[in-house]
Amino acid sequence: MGAGYKMRARYWVLGARCTYIYFMASKKIVTIGNEVLRQKTEDLDPQELQTPEFLQLLDDMIDTMATANGVGLAAPQIGVSKRVFVAETDDGPIALINAHITHYHKKMAKYEEGCLSIPGKFADVWRHREVTVEALTASGEPIQFVAKGFFARVMQHEIDHLDGILYVDRIEEQK
Ligand SMILES: [Zn+2]
Numbered sequence: 093m094g095a096g097y098k099m100r101a102r103y104w105v106l107g108a109r110c111t112y113i114y115f116m117a118s119k120k121i122v123t124i125g126n127e128v129l130r131q132k133t134e135d136l137d138p139q140e141l142q143t144p145e146f147l148q149l150l151d152d153m154i155d156t157m158a159t160a161n162g163v164g165l166a167a168p169q170i171g172v173s174k175r176v177f178v179a180e181t182d183d184g185p186i187a188l189i190n191a192h193i194t195h196y197h198k199k200m201a202k203y204e205e206g207c208l209s210i211p212g213k214f215a216d217v218w219r220h221r222e223v224t225v226e227a228l229t230a231s232g233e234p235i236q237f238v239a240k241g242f243f244a245r246v247m248q249h250e251i252d253h254l255d256g257i258l259y260v261d262r263i264e265e266q267k
Contacts, residue, residue, distance in 0.1 A: 117152050118159040119170040124210050128168050130256040133175040135190040141232045150230060153178045154185045162208045164246045166253030169209050177250040181243075188227040191251050194236070197222035203245060205259050217259050219245045 122128055140146050149172060157165040157178055166177040178187045199221040206214045223244050226236045239247045249259060 117155060119152050119156045121156065121160060121165075121169055121208050122171050124258060124260070126171075126209075128171050128173055129209055129253070129258065131168065131173045132256045133168065133173050133254045135175050138189075138228060138232045141189060141228070141230065149174070150176070150178065150187050153187070157185070157208075160208050164250045165208060166250050168253055168256075175254050177253065179246050179250060187230040188225070188250075189230065189232075191225055191227035191247070191254065193223045193248070193251055194226050195224035196220045197244075201245075203242070205245070205249060207249070207259055210258065210260065213260075215259070215263055217245075217262050219248050219262075223247055225251070 136146075149167065153165050153167065153170060153176070156170055157163075157180060162180070164177060164179040167174040175191070176187060176189045177191065178185050197220050200218050201221045202216050202218050204214050205217045221244060222238055222240045224236065224238050225247050226234070228234055252258070252262070
């Protein structure tokens with residue numbers, strides 16, 4: 093998701109990892125029109141989370157998000173069709189794996205959104221004010237939480253990416 097917002101996450105901030113030292117690499121961000129953005133991702137096998145390749149993917153995603161000055165980035169946005177995204181918080185970046193929304197609060201809110209895969213464009217999008225999210229942390233721990241306000245918006249935007257949905261689709265829906 094695009095830049096310009098701050099949020100606070102009390103949980104799941106990625107600490108420094110000492111096991112491996114990676115050369116972090118900012119990846120090219122895939123833009124609208126690329127088929128990978130339209131694929132629905134499957135849940136990951138939790139076994140995969142501890143592989144060097146997966147840890148490298150997370151690092152690359154965080155680096156790519158930071159370089160692009162974004163607040164969220166889903167794996168399909170760097171061409172990897174896996175069910176994982178990263179998001180920026182005031183406390184540092186978080187990664188969520190196999191995230192699904194299990195409950196939508198009825199109340200809606202409209203706010204301006206952008207997307208790193210749709211450069212230079214912003215539009216008002218209606219989203220649920222609160223959502224319940226179930227996911228795994230980067231270390232594979234199952235979590236469930238209620239996201240509110242702007243954080244709820246980021247969760248909906250990024251989980252949409254994992255289902256092949258872009259915010260512009262939501263605008264069409266709401267017309
Ligand atoms: Zn996006």
